[in-house]
Amino acid sequence: MKAVLPYHHVDKLKEDDAWSLLKKQIVSSATDVREIDMLKDIGLQIVAKCDGLPLAVKVMGGLLCQKDNQHSDWKMVLDDSIWSVSGMPKELNHAVYLSYEDLPSCIKQCFLCYSLLPKAAKFLREDIIGMWISEGFLHGPSDDLEELGRKYYKELIQRNLIEPDSEYIDQLFCNMHDVVRSFAQFVARDEALAGHSGESNIVSKLCARKFLRLSLESKASGSDGLDWSSLQAQDTLRTLISVGHINMKPGNSLVHFPCLRTLHIESAHPALVESLHEFKHLRYLSLERSDICSLPESIGKMKFLQYISLRGCQQFVELPHSIVNLGHLRYLNFQKTSINGIPRGFCVLTNLRKVNGFPARVDGDWCSLEELGPLSRLKYLEIQGLENVTASSFAAKAKLVEKLHLTNLCLTCGSRLGDDRLIEEETQQIEKVFDELCPPPSLNFLAIEGYFGRRHPRWMMPSSDMPLKNLRILMAEDLASCTQLPDGLCQLPYLEFLQIDRAPAIKRVGHEFLQSYPHPSHAVSFQRLHTMKLMGLVEWEEWKWEEQVQAFPALTELILLECNLRRLPPGLASQARALKVLSIQQVKGLISLENVASLIELQVIENFDLERITNLPRLQKLTVTHCPKLKVLEGVPALQRLMLKDDDMETLPEYMGSINPRRLELYCSLALLASIAVAQSGPEWDKFSHIEHVKAYAREGDNPRKWYVLYTTNPYNLETNLSLSFMSREP
DSSP: OOOOOOGGGSOOOOHHHHHHHHHHHHOOSHHHHHHHHTTHHHHHHHHHHTTTOHHHHHHHHHHHTTSOSOHHHHHHHHHOGGGGOOOSOTTSOHHHHHHHHHSOHHHHHHHHHHTTSOTTSOOOHHHHHHHHHHHTOOOSOGGGHHHHHHHHHHHHHHTTSSEEOTTSSTTOSEEOOHHHHHHHHHHTTTTEEEEETTOTTHHHHHHHOOOSEEEEEOOOOGGGSEEGGGGTTOTTOSEEEEESOEEOOTTOOSTTOTTOOEEEETTOOHHHHTTGGGOTTOOEEEOTTOOOSBOOGGGGGOTTOOEEEOTTOTTOOBOOGGGGGOTTOOEEEOTTSOOOOOOTTGGGOTTOOEEEEEEOOEETTEEGGGGGTTOTTOSEEEEEOGGGOOOHHHHHTTOGGGOTTOOEEEEEOOOOTTOTTOOHHHHHHHHHHHHTOOOOTTOOEEEEESOOOSSOOGGGSOOTTOTTTTOOEEEEEOOSSOOSOOSSOTTOTTOOEEEEEOOTTOOEEOGGGTOOSSOOTTOOBSSSOOEEEEEOOTTOOEEOOOTTSOBOTTOOEEEEEEEOOOSOOHHHHHHOTTOOEEEEEEETTOOEEEOOTTOOEEEEESOTTOOEEEOOTTOOEEEEESOTTOOEEESOTTOOEEEEEOTTOOSOOGGGGGOOOSEEEEEEOHHHHHHHHTGGGSTTHHHHTTOSEEEEEEEETTEEEEEEEEEETTTTEEEESSOHHHHHHOO
């Protein structure tokens, strides 16, 4: 876990930087820029109240973007009495308080509930919304509750009270800043407790007061862990969240929590499962990563259950037949379990909105996919084990094309990568099965994993009535036999994100990827695609894209990983004019990278044939890792940050003397570090002395920063933990 600096130790922004950050949160058009610039005087006064703290400025920006760009609205924010409220702990912040008070009352409880989620665990957006529904925070027609929850979730993001995790797409996971979390927990302190088992006073807190919501996080086990008996006085609990270890004894049960609506326990003791039916009011049940193999038959008595997650319960194999009695179920998650079948009659659960990890098991003349047919309200569906379906007629019974609310679909087979026993009959059979799993036009997210057909499903091919016309995100993984990328995607009007991971049979990407049939000669391919990741195409050698072919006008991020691409296509430089971030990793044969005028950030990692990087006029950040042949770096006048990583590097590259980044971060051999440490008297001085800030490191064992040199030009300063006697021994 990263160490977090106290809030008052965070670097403060200068006035102009704070104003720019505030504007960035609010501006959405050129009109906004003009309007907001007219409010600069009052905006600077608001920024001043934020004391230069970046989080406070961002939160204020999130608040102001909910208002009209009127002087009177901003003046009300500036003059709000909350700025002078006393009594809050000093580490909390009035800007967060002001934003909280401005929240609609229906979202305040959702915000406070979010702050209880343990930092050690990741909670999907849909999991969090499920908790809100189970707690009764969302009010409206039953069919709209998930959509309402997403609206609230999005508003918390817009207000910068939570922030999307950049490692995940589509805002699936968010983080909450420690200051925001502390504020929310302070506000909810009379009703909710978020604790760690290692806290010395956690037991006394549990004894002193009864709470409605309790969240516990533990890394300890055995004698250092919290005893389950410590919780049993909390008989008013509506929400119990536990991540980590709690000491349990035979006979411990859940019967002490009669009011419980939401229960999330990771690594739950199997003995707890037997007492689940005691929860008459439970709506949300999550037993992730627990050693349970089944649910008890008595679960059918829990009439109010809406949400069940068994994600990561690897020993789980069987659902009880009584599951069909739970008519209020909205969500079932069997991901990463060993479930091998679905009870007959499952099709009566027509209230289901989301099913993850549904097993496609064939039993004689009956297939579990048939149970999906009547589930017309499904919005999210993941089917696994599709290699087990022996006839396409079984797949047709799932009736996916009739599920008009379906937005997210994942179709999964067991991976056949590297399987030399794959025969033609098997590939033809899986092709026919996938052809019958045609989604409805409502689909906007599609993931395909382990598909081993030679061609893509027919509904992914070009046609005038292509069912994927609303698709936004496509992810495909482990395509063992496909010889080309999907060629029906380039004209999809809303496609934003494309990721292909491990497709070893693709050797060439040609015109078919950029032009669909029928198409007008002036068609622009991939009009809205902003992110494309092509990874593990290990035999890919050629990408044909002429500079006059219009494509990818909105592409901002491109990742190429593990292929044999010998050159980038001319069209990339001439047509992808919005490209800001490019990452090229383990690409064999690529010698030069040049003339991408829009590029801001570039990563080149383990490209052992790369020799030249030239003419990137807007490049600001460059990372070079293990590219031993790179000798030419020029035409990068805007470069601000350069990172070089190669533990075997013994001299700085010659190009260092002709470029002028503001910052250099270097990971190199100990010998080179010693040469840098002697400054003017060393052979490397002329290559780095003009750079404002240099951080250079050498590895020892598992510590990549064991030895260091830190250098600044103005004022001159050089620090190192290498001893003079050691440096004098270096040649």
